[in-house]
Amino acid sequence: MLLSAGLALTATGLICTLAVHVHAGAVNMHTAGFIVMTLGLAWLWIPVRDKRAVLRRLADRAIRYSDRAMTYVDPGASTTARCSLDELLGPSGQAVDDD
Numbered sequence: 001m002l003l004s005a006g007l008a009l010t011a012t013g014l015i016c017t018l019a020v021h022v023h024a025g026a027v028n029m030h031t032a033g034f035i036v037m038t039l040g041l042a043w044l045w046i047p048v049r050d051k052r053a054v055l056r057r058l059a060d061r062a063i064r065y066s067d068r069a070m071t072y073v074d075p076g077a078s079t080t081a082r083c084s085l086d087e088l089l090g091p092s093g094q095a096v097d098d099d
């Protein structure tokens with residue numbers, strides 16, 4: 001697992017850098033490939049104790065972030081007290097001043 005993760009990152013980065021000729025609007029594939037390739041090489045060369053736990057923790061963090069970003073909040077399901085527009089505006093249509 002340790003060697004395969006570094007090799008997979010390095011290979012993916014090389015493919016994105018050298019073989020992909022797609023021009024995405026927001027993502028430069030050559031730069032992203034270079035970054036992923038550098039990450040893969042660093043994964044192979046830098047000694048990190050328990051790389052499997054580090055990889056698992058990073059994957060869990062990414063999944064939690066994507067779950068939080070993908071959750072839908074219904075604006076109509078508010079738990080705060082609501083009032084009507086007539087209550088907000090006074091009898092003459094003017095805003096009510098509480099002072």
